[in-house]
Amino acid sequence: MANYYSSDFQLGVLGGGQLGKMLLTETRRYDIYTAILDPSDEAPCKVGSNRFEQGSLMDFDTVYNFGKTVDLLTIEIEHVNIVALEKLEQEGLEIHPSPKVLKTIQNKGRQKLFYKEKNIPTAPFELFSGIAELKEAVNQNRIQYPFVWKSTQFGYDGKGVSVIKNEEDLAKLSDGECIAEQFVDFEKELAVIVARNKSGEVTTYPVVEMEFHPTANLVEYVLCPSSVDSAIEDKARKLAINVAEAYGSTGLLAVELFLTKSGDILVNEVAPRVHNSGHYSIEGSYTSQFEQHLRAILNLPLGSTKNKVAAVMVNLVGDENHSGPVKYEGMEDLMKMEGVNAHLYGKKETRPFRKMGHVTIIDESITEAREKAEKAKNSIKVISTN
Numbered sequence: 308m309a310n311y312y313s314s315d316f317q318l319g320v321l322g323g324g325q326l327g328k329m330l331l332t333e334t335r336r337y338d339i340y341t342a343i344l345d346p347s348d349e350a351p352c353k354v355g356s357n358r359f360e361q362g363s364l365m366d367f368d369t370v371y372n373f374g375k376t377v378d379l380l381t382i383e384i385e386h387v388n389i390v391a392l393e394k395l396e397q398e399g400l401e402i403h404p405s406p407k408v409l410k411t412i413q414n415k416g417r418q419k420l421f422y423k424e425k426n427i428p429t430a431p432f433e434l435f436s437g438i439a440e441l442k443e444a445v446n447q448n449r450i451q452y453p454f455v456w457k458s459t460q461f462g463y464d465g466k467g468v469s470v471i472k473n474e475e476d477l478a479k480l481s482d483g484e485c486i487a488e489q490f491v492d493f494e495k496e497l498a499v500i501v502a503r504n505k506s507g508e509v510t511t512y513p514v515v516e517m518e519f520h521p522t523a524n525l526v527e528y529v530l531c532p533s534s535v536d537s538a539i540e541d542k543a544r545k546l547a548i549n550v551a552e553a554y555g556s557t558g559l560l561a562v563e564l565f566l567t568k569s570g571d572i573l574v575n576e577v578a579p580r581v582h583n584s585g586h587y588s589i590e591g592s593y594t595s596q597f598e599q600h601l602r603a604i605l606n607l608p609l610g611s612t613k614n615k616v617a618a619v620m621v622n623l624v625g626d627e628n629h630s631g632p633v634k635y636e637g638m639e640d641l642m643k644m645e646g647v648n649a650h651l652y653g654k655k656e657t658r659p660f661r662k663m664g665h666v667t668i669i670d671e672s673i674t675e676a677r678e679k680a681e682k683a684k685n686s687i688k689v690i691s692t693n
């Protein structure tokens with residue numbers, strides 16, 4: 308086994324946002340030298356990394372040359388140049404998740420086809436090369452309202468996803484390859500994070516339950532433990548392991564799920580990396596998702612995924628009426644509350660609904676934690692100094 312700690316080993320990370328920043332807390336704890344590539348000169352990872360390189364994640368030469376300087380490569384964002392990763396892999400570089408997995412998940416159409424091929428339960432869908440084809444399918448009554456339109460590429464945080472209820476909604480869509488997915492009238496949205504290392508060790512985190520912001524289409528609260536019964540908990544964790552095994556992925560895989568009103572579980576989509584739904588684990592779990600990702604990609608023993616306490620995570624997003632240099636109002640009120648842990652990502656500029664940080668509330672009781680989370684959310688505002 309390689310010597311990673313206080314050594315010449317260099318871990319490379321594509322992307323230098325908040326996920327990378329929280330990963331760096333763990334690489335620093337273990338003293339693992341970490342290099343970051345990110346397009347922004349003000350990336351959250353700039354301060355915590357051993358080496359920071361500014362450059363495009365989509366440019367072949369930039370990604371390839373960066374890859375040549377490190378011993379193992381991982382990502383914190385999936386929109387990266389795959390051709391460069393394929394060449395690096397051919398030349399012997401270890402990359403987790405593999406370029407093959409990234410290629411499948413980068414395109415929502417390809418990802419859905421993968422589930423179909425592997426018999427993984429997912430909402431029925433049809434793939435279209437452009438909007439004209441989709442309109443024709445609607446006219447022929449092959450697709451019925453309401454359905455969910457998803458652009459196959461570059462969707463993020465609900466952008467590029469719309470519920471289409473009528474002709475008027477359909478007319479507003481932009482052209483491009485897309486899928487039309489059956490609208491799932493779900494009971495709950497759940498997620499399970501799976502970790503796999505190269506030796507074949509697999510662990511799952513407990514099921515988390517997500518509550519969405521009614522208008523921003525962003526996760527507002529993540530609760531762990533969730534309120535589902537143990538049969539659903541087991542079924543969701545088993546399904547998530549099947550998904551990870553179907554991909555053959557190494558590292559973390561966050562599996563987003565729908566629990567239907569009849570108790571079925573459908574896979575919505577996955578992210579082969581640390582994920583917003585696992586932030587609670589920093590304070591809530593024996594092993595945080597960030598440490599677990601490191602352990603998994605470095606083929607180290609995986610840690611316990613048990614909860615120490617109940618936890619609720621609240622995303623701190625920019626106020627919808629503010630854009631400009633950021634100011635956090637009410638931080639002191641948060642600090643007065645027991646078990647409330649704020650994380651600020653270090654982004655200089657706020658924009659409506661931009662993810663600026665998160666707060667994790669821990670308590671012996673999930674009910675208490677959820678109540679406190681609402682108070683915490685209402686006591687802090689992300690505004691601009693303008």
Ligand code: ADP
Binds near residue numbers: 462464492496
């Ligand atoms: P993104 O990649 O932008 O996060 P998702 O595919 O996860 O996009 O969709 C964002 C949200 O839209 C989901 O979390 C869910 O609330 C809703 N959604 C997605 N697909 C469906 C569906 N088939 N039926 C109902 N709601 C859906």
